[in-house]
Structures are given as structure tokens and as C-alpha cells.
Amino acid sequence: MSQQLPPSADWIGHPTVDAVFDVVRDTAAEVREALPERRAYVEGHNPSGEKVRAADEYADELFCERLLALDSVGSYASEERQSAREADDGGEYHLALDPLDGSSNLTSNNPMGTIVSVYDEPVPTGGDHLVAAAFVLYGPNTTMVVSDGDSVDEYLIEGAADEGDDGRKLLREDLTLPDDPTVYAFGGRRPDWTDGVTAAVEDLEADRLKLRYGGAFIADVMQVLTHGGVFAYPELTDSPEGKLRYCFECAPVGFVVEAAGGRASDGYGDLFGTDPDRLHARSPVYLGNEELVDRVEATLS
The missing domain is CATH 3.30.540.10 (Fructose-1,6-Bisphosphatase, subunit A, domain 1)
Incomplete structure (x- = not known):
């Protein structure tokens, strides 16, 4: 039916x-x-x-x-x-x-x-x-x-x-992140991750979160909104600003995730505290269940 x-x-x-x-x-x-x-x-x-x-x-x-x-x-x-x-x-x-x-x-x-x-x-x-x-x-x-x-x-x-x-x-209606998260997705090549990002991923994997990464930001975030977890396109050793554009990608999708009960961060604090200096400015971004994003921040700092 x-x-x-x-x-x-x-x-x-x-x-x-x-x-x-x-x-x-x-x-x-x-x-x-x-x-x-x-x-x-x-x-x-x-x-x-x-x-x-x-x-x-x-x-x-x-x-x-x-x-x-x-x-x-x-x-x-x-x-x-x-x-x-x-x-x-x-x-x-x-x-x-x-x-x-x-x-x-x-x-x-x-x-x-x-x-x-x-x-x-x-x-x-x-x-x-x-x-x-x-x-x-x-x-x-x-x-x-x-x-x-x-x-x-x-x-x-x-x-x-x-x-x-x-x-x-x-x-x-009133979509909210599940309380029992099950997935994670981190962009970039693992050899290019900083030591802090590598440690954060190892911490998540210790909780047996499943990797779900498909190469489209929106599709990966929808996995997190549906199943709970964390998405990140982090800072990289040769690209400290990451890949995603702040005004076009990070801020609006972070806005949605926070309205769904989650948290948006640049890895070191509130994503919305950023004041971009150019239209195509990039930013690292971490989105998902608040507890997981808090843990990532603690590891990075």
C-alpha cells in the first residue's frame, strides 16, 4: 500500500x-x-x-x-x-x-x-x-x-x-537529526588531511560510524540529516581553507542543519562567526549532530 x-x-x-x-x-x-x-x-x-x-x-x-x-x-x-x-x-x-x-x-x-x-x-x-x-x-x-x-x-x-x-x-515536516547517529563523511584525500583531522576521523570510526561519501555535498549532507552523523570538508595540509565556498555552500547548508537540531562549525568555532572577504571565499566546514561536531572541534583544538 x-x-x-x-x-x-x-x-x-x-x-x-x-x-x-x-x-x-x-x-x-x-x-x-x-x-x-x-x-x-x-x-x-x-x-x-x-x-x-x-x-x-x-x-x-x-x-x-x-x-x-x-x-x-x-x-x-x-x-x-x-x-x-x-x-x-x-x-x-x-x-x-x-x-x-x-x-x-x-x-x-x-x-x-x-x-x-x-x-x-x-x-x-x-x-x-x-x-x-x-x-x-x-x-x-x-x-x-x-x-x-x-x-x-x-x-x-x-x-x-x-x-x-x-x-x-x-x-x-520538522525534520530533525536522529539522536543515534550512524554515518560520517569527510572530504579530501586522507594523505592530505592534517593530523588533527586524521585523529578526529579515527575517533568517529572507533564509534563504528559508517562511511557515506558520494562526492556531492548535498547528497552527503542528506545522509546525515536522515541517519544522523557528521559531514566535513576539512582544512587540508595544502589547502587550509578547504574546498567548499562559504556563501554558496557552507553557510546555507549549515543554516539548514542547525535548524534541524544540529551544529555547524568551521572546526574551531561557530561557522556563522565567519566574515568572508570575497565572494568565492572558502571555509572548512563540519555539520551534523551537535555532540559529534563538538568532539571533532575538541580533537582539532
């Missing part, structure tokens, strides 16, 4: 932010359909020096065009752009997107996602200026996790909205 899903309501009950997430829902459905034909790399690199696929460019252009058309949006920034693009008529919110997180997984047909941050001032800025955040996961199903900072809800995205159907179903 199939599960009866509850009806959907507003995303977070804030009309102008809900309008942003409506656009994300509709656009994500189109991005998903377009992925099979846009697997190839294109010329050039993004501002972080990474190779770009046709799917990255397509998703970025589509989200940018549609989100900037909203009166409430003052600017749009993404991992694929050197600088933010400002709206003709400045709105009150400033968006920072990773349009296609984990696009390297396209060839191997593994999950990827879209990360959306809603700030109340232009980026770069600290995570304490986040108003809301969401991410879409293109897995066996397309799902969207949304948070206003107080709670987290997960939706099944069935397609773009049309008359009489808003294109989504509520899967989990």
Missing part, C-alpha cells in the same frame, strides 16, 4: 521568500529534465578554477533569469559567476546559488543538487544574514529541503506547478 502524503502549504509562510522557492521548484524540474543532454564539459573554468559542464551553465542561466525577475530579489550570485548580477529594480533579498552541486557526478549518474541561499544583504556576507535556505536533491526522486532557520521541511518535487497542482508533496 502506498503512503498517503500530507498536502503542501506555504514553504515558510513568508510570501516574498516563498515566491523565490516557487521559482526554484519550477526551475529545478526543468534542470533535472535537461541533465542527460548536458553532460559534456565546456571551455573555461569557473571563478574557483573548476571545469564547467554544459549543465552548470544551463542551470545558472535559467535560475539567474527567473529569480532576478522577482521584485523581491536585489541581486543574484552563483559559483559560476565572477561577481553578483544586480536586478534593475533592487529588491530586499540577495541570492547566492550553487546551481548544480556535484555536477562531476553526471557521467557516473550519481546524485547532485542545487543550493539556494536567501540573504538580507549583498554577498559576500556572514551566515548570520541568512533569512532562509533550501536545497534540491536530484536523486532517485527530486526532493527539496527548505528552512527558515527555525524548522526544516522536505518536499517531493513532482514537476512545475500548474492549475490545481503546486507540483510538490510534503514528505517530512
